[in-house]
Structures are given as C-alpha cells and as structure tokens.
Amino acid sequence: MSDQGPELPNFQPEAFPGAILAGAQSRLIPYAIPLRFFVAASIFQIVAWGLVAYGHVDVSAFFGGYGVVLAALHALTLGVLAMTAMGASYQLLSVATGVVLKSLLLCRLSSWLYIPGTGLLVYAMFVGNTHVMLLGGVLVVAGLALFGMTIGNVFWHTQSLQATERHGWVALISMALLVVAGLSLIVDFNTGFLGVGLLPEHAKLALSHGLLGGYGFMGFLVMGFSYVLVPMFTLSPTPNPKLAGVALGINLAGLVLAIGGVLFGYTAAMIVAAVLGLAGASIYLHLMLKALRTGMKRRLGLSFVMVRASWGLFMASIVIGGLAALVPLDFNALPLFGFILIFGWLLTFLTGILQRILPFLATMHAHKLGRRAPRLSEMGHQNITLKMHALCHAVALALVSLGIVTGLDLLVLVGGGLGVVGAVAFLWFALGVSETVMTLYRTEEQSK
Amino acid sequence: MEYSLNICKTLHSDHMATVRMLEDLEEALSKIGRNSVPNELSPELTNLLNGLVAIMQTEISSHFSFEEENLFIRLEQMGDMPMLSILRSEHDTIRPLAEKLTEAIETLLAGGMTSEIWASVYDMGMELAEREVFHIQKEEMGFLPLLEHVLTS
Numbered sequence: 217m218s219d220q221g222p223e224l225p226n227f228q229p230e231a232f233p234g235a236i237l238a239g240a241q242s243r244l245i246p247y248a249i250p251l252r253f254f255v256a257a258s259i260f261q262i263v264a265w266g267l268v269a270y271g272h273v274d275v276s277a278f279f280g281g282y283g284v285v286l287a288a289l290h291a292l293t294l295g296v297l298a299m300t301a302m303g304a305s306y307q308l309l310s311v312a313t314g315v316v317l318k319s320l321l322l323c324r325l326s327s328w329l330y331i332p333g334t335g336l337l338v339y340a341m342f343v344g345n346t347h348v349m350l351l352g353g354v355l356v357v358a359g360l361a362l363f364g365m366t367i368g369n370v371f372w373h374t375q376s377l378q379a380t381e382r383h384g385w386v387a388l389i390s391m392a393l394l395v396v397a398g399l400s401l402i403v404d405f406n407t408g409f410l411g412v413g414l415l416p417e418h419a420k421l422a423l424s425h426g427l428l429g430g431y432g433f434m435g436f437l438v439m440g441f442s443y444v445l446v447p448m449f450t451l452s453p454t455p456n457p458k459l460a461g462v463a464l465g466i467n468l469a470g471l472v473l474a475i476g477g478v479l480f481g482y483t484a485a486m487i488v489a490a491v492l493g494l495a496g497a498s499i500y501l502h503l504m505l506k507a508l509r510t511g512m513k514r515r516l517g518l519s520f521v522m523v524r525a526s527w528g529l530f531m532a533s534i535v536i537g538g539l540a541a542l543v544p545l546d547f548n549a550l551p552l553f554g555f556i557l558i559f560g561w562l563l564t565f566l567t568g569i570l571q572r573i574l575p576f577l578a579t580m581h582a583h584k585l586g587r588r589a590p591r592l593s594e595m596g597h598q599n600i601t602l603k604m605h606a607l608c609h610a611v612a613l614a615l616v617s618l619g620i621v622t623g624l625d626l627l628v629l630v631g632g633g634l635g636v637v638g639a640v641a642f643l644w645f646a647l648g649v650s651e652t653v654m655t656l657y658r659t660e661e662q663s664k
Numbered sequence: 665m666e667y668s669l670n671i672c673k674t675l676h677s678d679h680m681a682t683v684r685m686l687e688d689l690e691e692a693l694s695k696i697g698r699n700s701v702p703n704e705l706s707p708e709l710t711n712l713l714n715g716l717v718a719i720m721q722t723e724i725s726s727h728f729s730f731e732e733e734n735l736f737i738r739l740e741q742m743g744d745m746p747m748l749s750i751l752r753s754e755h756d757t758i759r760p761l762a763e764k765l766t767e768a769i770e771t772l773l774a775g776g777m778t779s780e781i782w783a784s785v786y787d788m789g790m791e792l793a794e795r796e797v798f799h800i801q802k803e804e805m806g807f808l809p810l811l812e813h814v815l816t817s
Contacts, residue, residue, distance in 0.1 A: 451801055515687045584746075589753075589757070
C-alpha cells in the first residue's frame with residue numbers, strides 16, 4: 217500500500233484495542249473501497265426487506281427451495297451482512313492490527329466480483345434460474361476468496377488482538393465450508409446429486425449451510441470484531457483474552473455439534489449444541505457488558521441501543537434454534553429461528569455498529585486532508601434517518617416474528633414494508649455521510 | 665487501561681473528569697431543549713455550568729497546552745506522527761469553542777438569560793461535548809498508550 221505512513225518501531229497495539237489509532241490515519245485506505253461495500257449493503261438491505269414483504273405469503277412456511285424467500289435470505293446474508301463485513305474488515309483490520317493490506321487491487325477486484333455476483337445470485341434465486349444462480353454463485357465465491365486471502369494475510373502477520381484474530385480464522389474456515397456447501401446446493405438444484413451414497417440430503421446441507429453462515433462465518437466475525445469495537449466506542453479496557461478464548465472454544469464446539477446433529481439427524485446433539493451455544497454466548501456477553509460497565513463513556517447513543525438489542529436477539533436465536541430442533545413445525549420454529557438469527561441478531565448488530573463506523577471514518581478522512589472534521593452527529597441527517605431506521609427496524613422485527621409464529625401473512629407484509637422504510641432511511645444516512653467525505657475530496661481537488 | 669506512569673495517570677484522570685462533566689452537560693441540555701428557555705437556572709444546572717467553566721479553564725486549556733508544549737514535541741522528535749496532527753487540529757477547533765462557550769455561560773450566570781444566549785450555550789455546549797469526548801476517545805485509545813510505551817521503553 218503506497219499511502220502507509222511511518223510508524224514508531226516496536227509499537228504493537230496489543231495492550232488496548234484503541235491503541236489502533238496510533239497509526240490509524242496513515243493506514244486509511246481510499247474511501248471509495250469501504251464506501252462501495254457500505255452503500256451496496258445499504259441498498260441490499262432495502263432489497264431484502266422488500267423481498268420479505270413481496271413474498272410474505274411464503275415466509276412463515278419456508279423450509280427451503282429457491283424463490284422469493286431464498287432470494288430475501290441471500291440479499292440479507294450476502295448483500296448486507298457479508299458485504300458490510302468486507303468493507304469494515306478491509307479498513308478496520310489494517311488499522312487495528314497495524315498490518316498493511318497486501319494489495320488494494322485485490323480489495324477492489326473482490327468488490328467488482330462480489331457486488332454484481334450477489335445481485336445476480338439474488339435475482340436468479342428469485343426467478344429460479346439455476347444456471348444464472350451458478351454464475352452468480354461463482355462470482356460471489358471468487359470475491360469471497362479474494363477477501364479471505366486479504367484478511368487471512370492480515371491475521372497471519374498480526375501479533376496483536378489475539379481474540380479477534382482467532383475468531384477471524386474460525387470465521388474464514390467457516391466461510392470456506394459455507395461456499396462449498398452453497399455451490400453444492402446450487403448444483404444440486406439441477407443434478408440432484410445430493411442424498412446419494414454418503415452425501416447429505418439437500419435440506420440437511422441447506423440447514424448446515426445456514427448455520428455455517430449465521431454462526432460460523434458472520435457470527436464469529438461479529439464476535440471477533442466486538443472485542444475491538446465495543447471497547448473502542450465505550451473507552452473500556454480490553455476484554456479478558458482468556459475468557460474470550462473460552463467463549464470461542466465453546467461456541468465452536470456448539471457449532472460443530474449442531475452441524476453434525478443436522479447432517480446425521482441427531483436431535484440430542486442439536487440440543488446439546490444449543491446449550492453449549494448459550495454458555496459460549498453468555499461468556500461473550502459477560503465480556504461485552506463488562507466493557508459497557510467499566511467504559512468511560514456512559515452515553516452511547518442509539519447505536520448501542522441497537523447493539524444491546526442485538527445481543528438479546530443472539531441469545532433468543534440460540535433458544536429458538538434449540539426449540540426448532542425439537543419441534544421444527546410448531547409455531548414455525550425453523551423459519552423463526554432463521555429470521556431471528558439473521559435479521560435479528562446479525563442485522564441489528566451490524567447496522568448499530570455501522571452507524572458509528574461511517575461518521576468515524578469520515579472524520580479520519582477529513583483529518584487526512586487537513587480539514588476541520590465535521591461533527592459526528594451532523595453527518596447523514598442522523599436525527600431523522602437513524603431514529604427512523606431504528607424504529608422501523610424494531611417494529612419490523614416484531615411484526616415479522618409474530619407473523620411467522622402465528623402464520624398471519626399480513627403481519628409479515630406490514631413488517632417487511634416497515635423494514636423497507638427503515639432501510640431507505642439507513643441508505644439516506646449512508647449516502648449523507650458519504651456525501652460529506654466526497655465534498656471534502658472534491659474541495660481538495662479544486663483547491664489544487 | 666491501567667497506566668504505570670504518573671503523567672499518564674494524571675492525563676487519564678483529567679479525561680475521566682472531563683468526560684463525566686460533558687456527559688452530564690449533554691444530558692442536562694437535552695432534557696431542557698434548545699427552544700425551551702428556562703426562566704431561571706436551577707441550582708443543579710448552575711453548579712453544572714460553574715463546573716464546566718472550571719473544567720474549560722483548567723482541564724481543557726492547561727491540559728492542551730501541557731500536551732502540546734511537553735508531550736507532542738517529544739513524540740514528534742521520534743518521527744512523523746500523523747496522529748499528533750489530528751490531536752493538534754482538534755485542540756485548535758476545541759480551544760476557541762471552549763473560550764466562546766465560557767463567555768456565553770458567564771453571561772448566563774450573571775443573569776443575562778435571553779433566548780439567544782440560551783441557544784448559543786445549548787449549541788456550543790452540545791458541540792463541545794461531542795468534539796471533546798471524541799477527542800478524548802482518540803487520546804485514550806491512541807495517544808496515552810503510545811506515550812506510556814515510548815516513555816517506558
């Protein structure tokens with residue numbers, strides 16, 4: 217990376233996550249790279265909620281197969297969650313670990329493959345075209361592979377932030393398994409090769425694919441990043457790395473057991489997995505809540521209302537997952553589990569954190585240009601956009617959950633509609649913040 | 665973070681006091697609102713504003729000068745430090761804001777409550793709270809750990 221600045225020798229920011237700022241400005245990557253992922257994620261959030269509303273009659277009875285619900289799921293998982301994780305990882309990991317990204321071209325290339333690939337895949341799932349689905353899937357996998365190589369290289373070279381690094385490795389391994397399962401599922405739509413011999417059945421592999429994506433790839437990435445971001449925003453000491461390691465081990469054991477239980481049809485294994493998941497999540501939440509209690513900052517704003525809510529939804533997802541293993545058909549427990557895991561925990565957490573990261577990045581770019589930094593609260597019309605997003609998001613989650621449990625499709629329709637309104641507000645916020653930064657760069661260009 | 669050096673401990677406790685005071689200010693101003701001008705200042709708000717003036721005169725002004733004249737220079741001698749230019753630029757933004765806010769609060773405390781004065785105290789108070797807390801965040805996360813590392817190695 218050409219714009220890396222000088223560093224003090226031997227300074228490893230390992231004692232305190234926030235020490236990352238010692239070299240933050242010099243490791244800022246071009247704004248256009250994270251921005252394209254964040255804006256794409258904001259757009260896909262509208263698409264995902266829109267598809268939930270459009271396919272409201274199919275949501276509560278969803279048990280797999282292509283169509284509008286599968287498209288909604290992937291618009292959210294690939295389009296919003298992984299998209300946000302890619303943009304955030306490219307910028308934050310190099311800053312947080314002090315390891316310079318190997319190549320910005322790889323980051324750009326991953327976006328060129330991944331963003332249209334996701335669009336194509338979601339479209340193909342919606343219309344049920346398996347050939348286009350495969351093309352989209354290959355592009356997505358190629359983008360993810362470049363992402364994995366880039367951040368894998370950072371994890372390989374870092375000597376700091378062990379909790380984040382360990383979670384990162386587990387997330388990357390999950391991602392590798394996830395894409396193999398995903399591509400197999402797409403191919404199986406045409407060939408029906410799954411379920412033959414030792415190969416798992418389509419439905420079982422699909423559920424395992426969901427667990428790998430939700431708890432494996434995204435879940436571990438979210439937990440790993442939490443150990444940096446939450447102390448950074450609350451101004452608290454580093455969470456105990458040993459306890460973070462214990463939580464990781466228990467959660468990983470739970471995930472392996474859950475997938476084994478699903479693939480081999482052992483309900484008892486899935487129940488034990490849920491118990492392990494609850495134990496691991498409790499340790500993680502204990503560390504997070506301790507960071508909130510001991511942090512210098514008490515007023516953490518709307519973003520942390522969302523983050524706290526997401527933690528509750530994380531626990532709820534595991535409980536519902538356990539119930540779904542026992543009684544998958546009662547109260548539509550399985551679709552509810554998927555919804556709470558993905559739209560509940562992960563989406564709520566990521567939008568809560570993203571609303572902090574975007575203005576924070578904007579101020580760093582202002583400083584880089586030698587300009588007076590704009591006020592955090594003045595960017596992106598937050599008084600309207602973020603409040604509207606949070607309100608609509610909360611009501612949408614409640615209505616769609618209730619709609620799934622009761623089978624009342626109208627609730628899913630209204631919930632999905634409100635989700636769209638909230639997502640539009642979030643896009644408005646993201647574009648507003650981006651506009652601030654773009655204006656700074658335009659002014660800089662003109663002044664040359 | 666636990667610091668071993670007295671200088672870092674002192675700067676950290678300055679930060680703690682300032683963050684606490686500014687969060688209280690933000691909360692008090694938010695409760696009253698910009699457009700609902702209080703008829704008179706409550707004893708709690710008066711105490712808060714007096715405390716804020718003291719913080720701005722001592723903690724912010726002296727603290728900034730001490731850092732710039734003694735600490736930033738020492739770190740800059742070790743090489744180009746982009747973080748320090750951020751901190752200096754934030755000092756340059758916060759210092760005049762704190763001065764103007766002090767003047768407005770002193771007018772308010774002297775009995776000059778008007779809607780314009782209240783609005784300016786509100787606006788500047790909210791801006792100061794946001795900018796100074798964000799600045800402290802950077803110092804706590806980047807500057808103090810670096811300072812401790814440099815001075816102890």
